[in-house]
Amino acid sequence: MTNYKIRKHMDDLMVFAKTLPGSNVYYREDWDTIYFDLKGKKFGQFECITNDFFICLA
Known part of the structure; x- marks a missing residue:
């Protein structure tokens, strides 16, 4: 992608x-x-490190 x-x-x-x-x-x-948080609780985050993208859904 x-x-x-x-x-x-x-x-x-x-x-x-x-x-x-x-x-x-x-x-x-x-x-x-x-x-990203939902009612104060983490449910995800995006990071971009040296043109690599990371998606973390907790």
Whole structure:
């Protein structure tokens, strides 16, 4: 999958996550990651390290 497609997929997931009741999607500077929480509980994060993208769903 190309970086463009991965970035597009990440953007789509962030837009969707923001629509979930009780969800927050925001950048965590201390972790250098896009962080997702649902009612204060972590449910995922995105990271980009040297053009490699990581998606972690907890």
